[in-house]
Amino acid sequence: MPRPCRCRRIRCNPDTNYFKPRGIPLDMLEEVNLTLDELEAVRLADLKGLYQEEAAKKMDISRQTFGNIIKKAHRKIADVLLSAKALKIEGGEIKRIG
Numbered sequence: 779m780p781r782p783c784r785c786r787r788i789r790c791n792p793d794t795n796y797f798k799p800r801g802i803p804l805d806m807l808e809e810v811n812l813t814l815d816e817l818e819a820v821r822l823a824d825l826k827g828l829y830q831e832e833a834a835k836k837m838d839i840s841r842q843t844f845g846n847i848i849k850k851a852h853r854k855i856a857d858v859l860l861s862a863k864a865l866k867i868e869g870g871e872i873k874r875i876g
Contacts, residue, residue: 786847787838787875788818798864807864816851817867823848 798807815837822833834844858865 785838786815786818787836788814789836789875790814790818790821792817792867795867796864797858799862802862804864807862809864809866810854810858811869812851812854812865812867813869814867816847816854819844819848820851820855 798804818837819833822828822836823830826833828836830844830848831841834841837844839847855865857863
């Protein structure tokens, strides 16, 4: 039986939570959900340039968990970009800070 999911601390609060390719009607698009903790991992690793250990501490999770989250987020973002899908940002086990 897996351990219960621990809340992840996040600071990001996106202004927009939905992106789609231009020129394609929404009803023709498949949707991919990016959770808020995955977005925070992308923000810390890719935008802020933090190493996984430091980013994991900021999110109050282990480095291994951070690595799993960022890998999943990168895969979803690549799928959206390369397959012309819509991206919805919502959900996740989170605790907002600052």
